[in-house]
Amino acid sequence: MSAPIDPEKNTAKSTATVACNNSPHNATTNPVQYLDPKSQSRRDFIQGTGVAVVASATLGGVSFESARAASPDTPSATLTPIAITINGQVHQLQVDARWTLVEVLRDQLNLTGTKIGCDRSECGACTVLMNGKAVYACSQLAVWADGADVLTVEGLAQNGNLSPLQQAFVDHNGPQCGFCTSGQLMSATALLQNSPSPDANQVRAALVGNLCRCSNYMAIVEAVVATGAVTGAAVAGKPDTPRRGLSV
Ligand code: FES
Ligand code: FES
Numbered sequence: 001m002s003a004p005i006d007p008e009k010n011t012a013k014s015t016a017t018v019a020c021n022n023s024p025h026n027a028t029t030n031p032v033q034y035l036d037p038k039s040q041s042r043r044d045f046i047q048g049t050g051v052a053v054v055a056s057a058t059l060g061g062v063s064f065e066s067a068r069a070a071s072p073d074t075p076s077a078t079l080t081p082i083a084i085t086i087n088g089q090v091h092q093l094q095v096d097a098r099w100t101l102v103e104v105l106r107d108q109l110n111l112t113g114t115k116i117g118c119d120r121s122e123c124g125a126c127t128v129l130m131n132g133k134a135v136y137a138c139s140q141l142a143v144w145a146d147g148a149d150v151l152t153v154e155g156l157a158q159n160g161n162l163s164p165l166q167q168a169f170v171d172h173n174g175p176q177c178g179f180c181t182s183g184q185l186m187s188a189t190a191l192l193q194n195s196p197s198p199d200a201n202q203v204r205a206a207l208v209g210n211l212c213r214c215s216n217y218m219a220i221v222e223a224v225v226a227t228g229a230v231t232g233a234a235v236a237g238k239p240d241t242p243r244r245g246l247s248v
Helices: 042-046 064-069 101-108 164-171 181-194 200-206 217-236
Strands: 080-086 089-095 127-130 133-136 149-151
Touching: 089 101, 101 127, 127 181, 133 181, 164 181, 164 217, 181 200, 181 217, 200 217
Parallel strands: 080 149
Antiparallel strands: 080 089, 127 133, 127 149
16 A cells, blocks of 8 residues: 555656655664665665755655654554566565665665665666656655556666667766766666657757766767667668667
């Protein structure tokens, strides 16, 4: 049973800032037994440091900030059963109302390809697709994802083969340090699903919510445009364009 909240209202373009001063992963109180939780997360480290951030929207009665503001010592009565389809596999989970989607992905399911950068809806490192839309997983409570279809970067490759977009990132040197790459890939995947052959300006607009501290934007845009030039042509039934190492 999920909280009555529309997760699609909190998208990757959200400007929401969130309160995040309590760890959901206290090693001694974490009640989730679904998978072995990691013994320590970044949130454990910052717990108690008084990271106070202004909260924003309340959606449908349970706000992000109120859920996150609950004491880490609160008994596990707040655990909620949810079912999320992640990369095509259904996961039945018991989640604390305070946990964000990215925390569940990383700490409960070991899907660490989704990164946590700012943890406050600013950098895009945590971007995943939820029901086909790019969202910041750091700003989605896990309970909001009940019943959702989530795609993470781990779901892009098929049968051991990189997706055309991933291969284009390799070919065009899209990753530098690579920390933003998974988020860039997911936003670009969303774009290509809706606009198969975007031009550079469309790519820039679609990726505006994904920051790259290495400032490798030109290569990233080039990679996405190159992918669309091949896969978009295939979708449209047009003669193929030079493939630049891509496999559609
Ligand atoms: S936007 Fe989620 S970690 Fe930065
Ligand atoms: S490649 Fe380093 S932050 Fe983007």
